[in-house]
Amino acid sequence: MLGKLIKYDFKALKKTLLPLCFGAVALSVFVTILMKLFYLYQDYSQNLSRVLDDIFGTVLTLLLIFGFLGLVAAAIVSWFLILKRYYQNLFKDDGYLTFTLPVKTSGILLSKLISSTIWSLITSLFAIVSIAIFVVFGTSRQFINMDAIDTFSRIWETYWSTPLLTLKDYIIIPIIFTLLVLSSVVQNILLLFLAITLGNQVSRKHKILGSVGMYFVVNTVASIIVSTAMILLTYAGLEQIDNDSIFSITPGMDIVYIYLSVAIVISTALSVAYFFVNKYILKNHLNLE
Template structure:
């Protein structure tokens, strides 16, 4: 049944998100063709170059925002609007509902991230770019070693895992906010927004206190060496990762508890 939930959720979101990312791909290809003509390098077409870059930048930002908005709206409407009456009559568990929706949302966030990166890469790709990347890789590897304390394949895997956890945590933060908001008898959307703001403020406060606590290992940060600063980063980054994992778990179980025990579709 979980597979069918995934299919249904994917189909519902793909109606909007697939055309959106196809538009980004088409615009990218058109932009690459325009750049290859050398037309935009002509001083007579400066205005066109600026307009094209502005449009592309807006499209990149809009694609990411719209992707997340559609995911959030889909979660709310399918569970806590009139559609929720049908959803919760299905012979599925709360875990299956949450996993299917969070899983599809996570996949779309990854697709959006890869699409944006790939789009930018296609536009800037040329021989000079490849030479610059080849020169940059050793520096990046050295930077990973200094900041994380290890580099190479392990460092890359750590960064990828860190990004995955951040994406999942962001999705679950919206999820739990919507679940908390629906506990209100009226103005559930407003309740979800206020819940999100409240959670965000709490997390920022905890993060700030944690950074101050870690930074206090030295009496004066301006007087410590670069090596000591890097050691602080080597502590804060893994701590931040663990903190995000714990938060994700808390978000998930609160969402599950509310959907299972405190459902309010009135």
């Protein structure tokens, strides 16, 4: 049943998010073409008229700003659409069907989480592609901006040839990086879901306001718990070991990995907590109007 739930959640998100993704790419292509036209104009006009140059320059700057704002707006709207699906499918009229399907509450929540996570990764990918199109094609007189490509390839080469990193590091870094991104995306989504669920509990009239308020409440409570735990752990850790041991026995990147692993574990622990609190409320205190 979970597979079927995911299928419908995924489809519903695709309906609204895919056009947005293609819109972002189209916007980037559009701005890129305008840049090319501007370069063409500059090449042929040969400073014919200062006034025209100024007008073109201003228009172009404005377009660039709007293009950038458009991308930012698309990113915000994509989050809004993901949360809207959650809200409408659970707490509005659609909820009458969602909660009378023969599925477990945890299945409903898990399906929303998985489909939202996948879609937030897809939209991020489209955002990267949109920016890359502009950087590679839109920022130079040549068809392709070779400088930008050179810079990327240099960073890439440096990464692969730095004496600081060993084979072990090249295996661990992608794993840690992937886990870090995934755990933080999941944590964020579950926090927002929980805020919406709580928002629906605290206020019947001002659900959105309630959700926003709950977001800050939950976030603050979580931060207090995490920082308290960190202080206690550090304190306990310092009591346990000699001052110099941890730093001397863990050379190179290991200390970074330990630090990042702790971050992943904390994030996962928060996610689990958000999930089960949310499930408990949906199962025991669901009161659809």
